[in-house]
Amino acid sequence: TVRLRLANDTTYVDLRGPTTCALITGAEKQALHDRLGPDPLRPDADPSAAYRRISRSRTTIAALLMDQKVIAGVGNVYRAEVLFRHTIDPYRPGRDITSGEWDALWADLVELMREGVRNNRIDTVRPEHTPEAMGRPPRIDDHGGEVYVYRRATLPCHVCGGEIRTADLAARNLFWCPTCQQS
Structure with missing residues (x-):
């Protein structure tokens, strides 16, 4: 469903996803930006601001990664994939994530998200x-990109061969490998 279409004689852009949209003033835009956590795509982002919130929270790391007040711009694909790449149980409380683990997660998000923008597609699998x-067939999915767990429920894990699982968490589908991502 197209929610908003902006068009001129030669070009148009459609807003499809959000259920609501609003035209806002510059001051309102700034107020919204001020509520967001650090964005891995911004070179001036401060990952320690996100970690301060994460390290004090009993909320699962998977839910915290989707909370725009904690960290901006990490969607469902990157959440599932970065947790898998670092073998972190998505149900682990934020306060149990070490600063070293957070630094590695942040660095990986920066790299993966920049690569996604550069290639206009999300690929998260390592070269191996x-x-x-x-020697396996490439992924066939409207999402595109090669991934470890996202939208791969019931399929074998590329690393251990175990079954990828899915569950609802923070109003989104969560994907993970219970073997590779043990608590």
């Missing part, structure tokens, strides 16, 4: 797990 390296 690509279809070519593993």
